[in-house]
Every structure is written in C-alpha cells, then in structure tokens.
Amino acid sequence: MTESTMNASLAVDAARDGAAISERLRTRVMPRVLTGLFILLAWEFVVRALAPAYVAKPTTVIAAIPRVIVDPVFLRATGATLAAVAEGLVIALIFGTIIGLLMGRSPSFERGIRHYVNGFYAVPMIVVLPLFSLWFGYSGVTRIATIIFAAIFSIIINVADGARSVPREYLEVARSFRSNRLSMLTGIVLPSSMPYLLAGVRLAAGRALIGAVVAEFFISVGGLGYYILYNSRSYHHNEAFVGVLLLAAFGVSFELLVNWATRRFMPWYRRDEKTS
Amino acid sequence: MVPFSETLVRLWQLVSGGQFIPQLIDSTVLFLTGFLIALVIGMPLGLLLARVRVLRVGIEPYIMILYATPMVALIPFILSLMGFGFVPKVLVVFLFAVFPILYNTVEGARSIKPELIEVAKSYRSSEWALWREVMLPYTLPYTMTGVRQAIGRALVGMVAAEFFLSSTGLGQLIMGASQNFDTGGVFASILIIGLIGVGLMRLGLKIEQHFARWRN
Numbered sequence: 001m002t003e004s005t006m007n008a009s010l011a012v013d014a015a016r017d018g019a020a021i022s023e024r025l026r027t028r029v030m031p032r033v034l035t036g037l038f039i040l041l042a043w044e045f046v047v048r049a050l051a052p053a054y055v056a057k058p059t060t061v062i063a064a065i066p067r068v069i070v071d072p073v074f075l076r077a078t079g080a081t082l083a084a085v086a087e088g089l090v091i092a093l094i095f096g097t098i099i100g101l102l103m104g105r106s107p108s109f110e111r112g113i114r115h116y117v118n119g120f121y122a123v124p125m126i127v128v129l130p131l132f133s134l135w136f137g138y139s140g141v142t143r144i145a146t147i148i149f150a151a152i153f154s155i156i157i158n159v160a161d162g163a164r165s166v167p168r169e170y171l172e173v174a175r176s177f178r179s180n181r182l183s184m185l186t187g188i189v190l191p192s193s194m195p196y197l198l199a200g201v202r203l204a205a206g207r208a209l210i211g212a213v214v215a216e217f218f219i220s221v222g223g224l225g226y227y228i229l230y231n232s233r234s235y236h237h238n239e240a241f242v243g244v245l246l247l248a249a250f251g252v253s254f255e256l257l258v259n260w261a262t263r264r265f266m267p268w269y270r271r272d273e274k275t276s
Numbered sequence: 277m278v279p280f281s282e283t284l285v286r287l288w289q290l291v292s293g294g295q296f297i298p299q300l301i302d303s304t305v306l307f308l309t310g311f312l313i314a315l316v317i318g319m320p321l322g323l324l325l326a327r328v329r330v331l332r333v334g335i336e337p338y339i340m341i342l343y344a345t346p347m348v349a350l351i352p353f354i355l356s357l358m359g360f361g362f363v364p365k366v367l368v369v370f371l372f373a374v375f376p377i378l379y380n381t382v383e384g385a386r387s388i389k390p391e392l393i394e395v396a397k398s399y400r401s402s403e404w405a406l407w408r409e410v411m412l413p414y415t416l417p418y419t420m421t422g423v424r425q426a427i428g429r430a431l432v433g434m435v436a437a438e439f440f441l442s443s444t445g446l447g448q449l450i451m452g453a454s455q456n457f458d459t460g461g462v463f464a465s466i467l468i469i470g471l472i473g474v475g476l477m478r479l480g481l482k483i484e485q486h487f488a489r490w491r492n
Contacts, residue, residue: 031334039338055357122473123466124432126439127447130454131462210346210432217348217440225349232352244349251344 056241064238065245074227074239078246081216081223084140085208088147092204096155097197101185103156104163104193117160121153125211129218143215143223150211151204158200162193195266202258206251213247286460287467290449303434303445306362310369311430318374318426319419322381326388326415327407336382343379347371347433351440360442365434368441372433376425384418385411420487424480431473446472 040058047057068074103110103117128149129142136142166189174184216225224243231240290296325332351368358364388410396406438447446469453461 028333031330032337035334035338051357056353118477119470119474122428122477123470124428124435124473126432126435127450127466127469129439130450131459131466134454134457134459134462206344206346210348213346213348214436217351228349229352232356235356237353237356240352244345244353247349248341248345251346252341255340255344 054235054237056237060238061241061245065242068239068242074243077222077224077227077243080140080221081212081225082250084143084223085147085205085212088144088211089151089201089205089208091144092148092151092155092208093201096152096200096204097159097190099152100156100159100197100200101163101189101193103160104166105185105189110160117153117156120149121157125150125207126214129215132215133219138219138221140221142219143212143221146211146215147208150207154203154207155197155200158196158203159193162196163189165196166192195262198258198262198266202255205254205258209247209251209254282460283463283467286458287464290461290464290468296449299445299449303438303447306365306369306437306445307430307434310366310433311373311426313366314370314373314377314426314430315423317370318377318422319381322378322385322419322422323407323411323415325378325382326385326411332382332385339375339378339382343375347375348436351436355441365437365441365444368437369430369433372436373426373430376429377419377422380422380425381415381419384415387418388414417484417488420484424477424484427476427480428473431469431476435469 044057044059047055051057099113099117103113125146129146132142132145132149136145170188170192171184174188179187212223213225213228215221216223217229220226220229224247228240228243228247231237231243325335347368350371354364354367358367392410392414393406396410401409434445435447438445439451443451446465450462450465450469453459453465
C-alpha cells in the first residue's frame, strides 16, 4: 500500500468516525440532554409556582452544592455512611460467599437452610430495625447489622445459584485428577460462579445503601441519612437534597461499576434475569 | 432474646386480639393503592417508551438513575411537604414500586429485535397489530420481572412509610411493641410481616413465570 492510498484510507476512516459521532450525538446525546433540561425546567417551574420558598428546586440546589461539599459536617456524614456500607458489604460478601458456596454444593446443607434464606430475603429489611435497636442499642453497630442483613441474603442466593450451575464435566475432570474438595471449591466452583456473585453484589450494594439510610433515620446515628433527615426537618431542603444527589450517585456508580466489571472480566456472560 | 414459645404466645395474642385485623387491613389498603397506581402508570409508560424510540433514548438514563437511587432518602422531604396523611404514604409506596416496573419494561423494549418490527411493517401490519403481536408479548415478561421486584420494594416502602410518616398498620404494631421493650411482640410482628413477604414473593414469582413461559 502506498503512502497516498494509506492516507486516503485514513481520511475515509476519520470521516466515517466523524459521521458516527455526529450520528450518535443526534440520536443519543441530544434526546438525553433535552429530556434532562425539560425535567429540570418542569421541576423548577412547578416548585416556583406551587411550593413554599424553602422547597428544593434545581437552581437553589445547584447554588447549595459548592457550600455543602466543603462543609465538614457533610463530609463527616458521607464518610461515616460510606465506611459503614463498605464494612457491612465486605462482611456480607465474605460470609455470604461461604454460605452460598456450601449451599450450592451440598444438597443436605441446602435443604436445611434454603427456606430460611429465602424467607429472610423476602422480609422487608426495614422491619428488623426496631429489633436490632433493642439488641444493639442506638449506635453504629445497629447500622452495620442492618446493612449486613440487607445485603447478605442476595449474595447467598446468587452465589448458591452460581455454584449449582457449575458444569458437571469440570468437577468430574477435577475429581479424576484427585483434587480435594477445598481446592475444587476455590479453584472451580468459585471462579465459575463469579458472574452470579457480581450480580448478587450489585443487588446487595443497593440494598446496603438503603439499609444504611434507613438505619440512620431510625436510630439517628450520624451519616448521610441523618444529615438529610436533620436538614429537611430544619427546612434546609436544598442542603438535604445535595445529600440525596450524592446517594443517587453512589447507587448509580455501584450499578455501573458492577456492569463494567462483568463486561470487562466476564465478556462471555450476558447479563440477564439472574440478577434478583 | 426471648424464647420462641413466648413469641408464639404473643403471636396468638396479637392475632386473636382485636388490634391485629384492622392494622392488617390498613397496611393492605396502603400497599395495594400505591402498588396499583405504580402499575397503572408504570406499565403503559414503559410500553410507550418501548415504541417511541426517541422518548426511550431520552428518558432511559433518568429511569436508570431513579431506579438505583435509594428512595427512602426522599421520605423526609415528603414528610415535611405533605405531612402525615394517607396520600404521602401512598406516594412513598408508589415511588418504591414504579421504577422497577419502568426499568424492566424499557430493558424488555430494548431487547425487541428491530427486524421483528421491520418484518411486521413490511407486511403492512397496523399499529394495533404491531402492539398486540410484537411489542406486548416481547416486553411483558420483562415487565413482570419488574412487577416481582416492585412487589418486594413496595412492601419495604409500606413499612418505611408506616415507620417514618404517620405510624399505622403493621409498622405501628412493631413500633408499639419495640417502644414497650416487648421483644416477643416485636418478633411476632416481624414473623407476620415476614410471612406476608414470603407469600408476596411467591406470588411475584408465579406471575413472572406465568408470563415468562416462552421467553428465551
């Protein structure tokens, strides 16, 4: 290929890329931006027309953002909630994975606890709060316990599903090479249930976040949920709403992170209904 | 901790005493109202988004954001704006329930193969036939996955509304017991709500499976 034809083909590629980008702009980005603007405008208009002045609306919330994100109270609250969610999730992940693997690979263990796991999963997590606050007092322990309770069952259920669906041949090959149970569990069952585990984590993270906020509402322990509650009670709705935005951002980034990880590390796995 | 026998005794007292049935009815009315409104708004809107591509592309990311947002965080605002009545509680249940329905319906709409619609179009299928034969059968299984998730979330929303807005229904049962340090009563109420949760979950799965028979 001579240099001139190469340049020509590069130019064609560039032109095609340019066309693709402008096509994407027209069909994807534009509708999204316009819809966003429309939502913001409608919200602003409705609140200005109908609601009292303290109610959060886009302009005042945006004005509050620079003030709030440097406020040490807000930063401490965010840190406290995130630390609790992370701690609870890690605990739920460790124990949930162990219990899930055992459930998936041991029929007798599964028969024993299946109904309890499904039952606890179906209990709206919020009802345990009064009980936990009696047991653990009005402290951070109650929050961690609520987060673990909210998160662990979706991990157990998904990991057990994954462990059950390991192709039989893998295990047979491993067995004929005389590998022991533990190395089969860690070497075959765990890696092959990874996509399920990730789906479980995606669910668990969302539930953990809800658990943390609800616990903070209920027992008034310092954190983002309590920050929102406190500020909205004292008619600082704009400040409180910045907290809601941050929570939404956490929720969305968990979701995106897990989706990205699934695509990046397990491209063969199509995300489907095995997510709840 | 209390022994299980005491929990059962308290459970019997709760159920046989006069206070349980009215509370159960109260909660049921709240749950059903919020959930049905979510269904009536979420399903047609989701289907509309399925058909009108520009709308779907525009609204999709916002539905995804709201789906992932912990809706409990809005309860303090609802409380301070709307007070303690029935309507704000219905709003909470609605907010918990509507986004799973919407999110999954849109997901289903995305999975419709464009060729199907093109083929239908090239056979000059009417808009109505297109909806009946292609759009609905394709998106309904997904919508029903959303309905199952929404049932679970609406239950959480119901209890959250009963805890944090005005205390009524089954939520009040738990709160009352907890404030009296009546652990047996707390257990008994949790057991009741747990059983309701399991029952609703089963129902949701049944509904989902009924509509998903020929998915895949």
